[in-house]
Amino acid sequence: MILKYLFAKNEAIPVGSAAIFFGFSAIIWFMIGTGLGSFNAAKLAFPDFVTGTEMFAFGHMRQVHVLAVIFGWISMAFAMAMMYITPILGNTRLWSEKLGLWNCMMWNVSLALGLTLLWMGVTSGREYSDFPWPLDLAVAAFISIPLAVNVWMTIIKRRTQGIYTTNWFFAASTFMLIIVFLVGNLPEYFHLTGLTEAYMTWWFAHNVLGLWITPVAAAIAYYVIPKVTGNPLYSHRIGHLHFWSIVVFYSTPAAHHLMSAPLPEWLKSFASVEGVLILVPAIAFVSNILLTMQGKWNMFVENLEVRFTVVGVLLAIPLNMQGGFQQTRSINWYIHGTGWMVAHAHLALLGFSTFLEAAAVYLGLQTLMKRKLYSLTLGNLHFWLLLIGFSTYWISMTIAGLIQGAGKIYEVPYIDVVIAEHPYMIARWLGGTMVFSSTILWLYNMWMTAREGTVIPVGRMPHELAYER
């Protein structure tokens, strides 16, 4: 249906087509990614669950789960948010709907191809930059560069004088993603080896989170909360502080991922100090958004998009408290390489950022399709399944990680750690499965919204209408 516009004239493509295409793609990738996650978790709890086939071995599927949620769900939801928020904030249309549609299609194609190859074991052997370099170049050419061009041109062609906070983040992050992606994969293009390769792997992994996922997710909150509550942003100055401290502090502590490798000691110490300084953007962001909510806290209960956003912002508090301190030498030695880190990564991606992106996709799809959400009940069910599933996962993996850390410090035979972790592995699988089932409900709900949602009159916001179901 949307594919018919790929060869249409740009002017003939309805406003929002690219964003809608991205939105549904993102939800489908979320379903695929969490489904794989739940399958992998089952294998960790019950190792003989589906066995004897190379394609269904844990080592072949783990990275597919990770990259499906990062490049499929999270990044596509970001692209969706950029495709509709950037033009709205510039009081203009998206620079090129056609580029957006092609961007989305090539994104789906190259990601599907890359993940299939990865599933077969075709990997560079570098965590988070697992794709072999020809695919890395495809990702740059078909995913990140077209997206950046579209966002930048829309901002340049805007019809407002200033640029709102959200758009600073969008512009800077799309730019930084290209740099981080191309530089982070240098070891593959030029065959850099040894510690350089190891360090660059984690330089990439850190910066793709710090300069892409964290700031874009935050930018969504800067848009959704003022837009839906009607309150102006509490402080643009705190927004400035957030933006600049992300660029200065968040781009530097990559070495804290390799605290126990023989990297230069000055680099580790520097990374450790800079790592604590990520509390500056974190506190600026959380306080700015929560203060914007003043007088409208009823909407936290009543409005689905606000609820998703505020939960995401609240989850940023434990996220950054962990993130700021767990990389210092005194804490890192205990929890490095344990399930604690797995829990922390899911707090960042499935907690903090997923809740913010879900809000953007809910709000965006309703606004662009001019349809009220099909069912509030399904929306609430989605929210609670996601929140309870995530919390189960996070708490069980945190406990498992602390057990593992103690086992590591006291040099307990490893198999005893495996035995002690078993109940938490089952809990993690249950939590992950809840998240997976919530995405099926969500996809159904959004699909029905497109088909049968109440039409929103021109000039009205989705939340101004009552739910019918």
Added chain:
Amino acid sequence: MNFREYRIGSRAFGLAFGLSMSITLFFPSFDLAASISSEVGLDKQLTSGWDSGWQLADPLLNGLNKPLKVLVRKDPKSGEPMEPVYAYVYPAGTSLPNGVTHTANLGKGVEELSVKQGRITEARKESGAVFLIKKSDQLLTFEDKPLSYMENATATKGWTPDEVLKQAADSDILHAGSGKTMFVREGCWWCHTLLPEQTQDWQVFGAPPMLGDFNGESPTAFGSDRKGPDLLHVGSRNASREWMMLHFFNPRLVQPHSIMPRFDYLWGEVDADGKKIDFKKWRSEYDEYREGKITTPPDVPMYAKDSEIRNLIDFVINLK
């Protein structure tokens, strides 16, 4: 972009981002480039060859384009018995390791010795080469250890890959290079780190790696998420091929509580005698054993000499 603030802002952005990139990339590159390859580092890169991840010469990660590590007991030229020594055999057409193609990668001292005394720059991919690791009487500047260097035995002694392989028994040939490819492809490193930590792990997993232990190795496959024991020194803890064989076929045979996947599919179609392996029968007999219907588990088939599991076991045993 007609606001003066935006011009200042974009310059400030370039400055801030550029500065952080310099601190995290440019400055560390001096320290990292100055690392001097240790004996461990030379052994690792000569064992694993050019690259163990995706490469054009091995696009599906089948363990192609890899050297063999051979224990030489007889002089390949004269056939006389000699003090056993490990040789790294690069058959004709095998890509040479990074330290040979880019000698600066070996680090100060090691580079000069390898080029002048070891004559490594004379090695050619087309004709293949045999390498040895030699100790010099020079000491590393900051440690009381002798510098080791690579020697191209094809140039210095006239050993050709074919001669070295001909005199060696199959049990003296380690397919550890191809095994590292299996290690990467099968995702072993998602659960087993190759990085004992600096602050603990000494008693159980052994000494953490030192600077210079990784020169020329790619990928390093440190791993980040430990769900099983660290493997950097596993060959020193357990060098039993029989144990490894049982453990890879079904980890629950030797460790009932293990959550490791079964890697029986790496045996391929046939066993060491060329007989077809009946996986279905094995699994049903194993299930009977697990349910207590029979007292002993079925026998694990001996792997074929050219099977993928042989490569992987060779790699793991070789992690000393």
